[in-house]
Amino acid sequence: MTNQSSGHFAEKFRPHDTMHLDLAHFDFKNGLYYVNVGEGDHRHWDDCRKYGFLSAGQDRKYSDPIRTLMQGDIVAAYLKGKGYVGIGRVKEQAVRVNDFKIDGKLLNTLDLKTLDIYNNCDN
Numbered sequence: 541m542t543n544q545s546s547g548h549f550a551e552k553f554r555p556h557d558t559m560h561l562d563l564a565h566f567d568f569k570n571g572l573y574y575v576n577v578g579e580g581d582h583r584h585w586d587d588c589r590k591y592g593f594l595s596a597g598q599d600r601k602y603s604d605p606i607r608t609l610m611q612g613d614i615v616a617a618y619l620k621g622k623g624y625v626g627i628g629r630v631k632e633q634a635v636r637v638n639d640f641k642i643d644g645k646l647l648n649t650l651d652l653k654t655l656d657i658y659n660n661c662d663n
Contacts, residue, residue, distance in 0.1 A: 573609060577617045577625070584653040585619050589626060591642050591650060595657060596634075607634045 575594055577585050583595040594617065596606040609615065609630045617626040637657055640647045647657070 573613055573615045575606065575615050575617055577619050579619065581656045582654065583657055585617075585622075585625060587652045587654060587657075588617070591647075592628070593640065593642070593647075595637070597637070603634075609634060 575596070577583070577588055577594060579585055582598055588594055594606065594615065596602045611630055611632060613630040615628055615630060616624050617628070619625045637647060642650065648655075
């Protein structure tokens with residue numbers, strides 16, 4: 541439900557569609573979220589692509605933004621040096637790597653290129 545007119549004292553309130561912070565790499569207006577998938581000791585894009593997940597961690601500054609993604613959100617995966625490597629729709633909200641399952645199987649039971657994804661998984 542919306543008002544036809546902005547009403548009295550409208551200039552004293554927050555403008556429409558401004559409840560979010562403007563964060564780099566997040567296009568809130570269009571509902572498209574950019575995620576740097578990174579590659580290194582703790583993650584590998586081949587694992588993400590093969591099993592259909594995104595990974596972020598090793599510090600809250602990396603894991604907190606991915607926790608804001610909601611079911612149905614659209615994400616564009618960016619890999620440094622390669623550019624945008626994939627696009628997908630979020631199926632479920634982020635969970636800790638220890639709790640993540642694919643087809644009922646824990647991630648650590650699958651054939652991953654990097655096993656260091658579990659480093660610091662308890663913090």
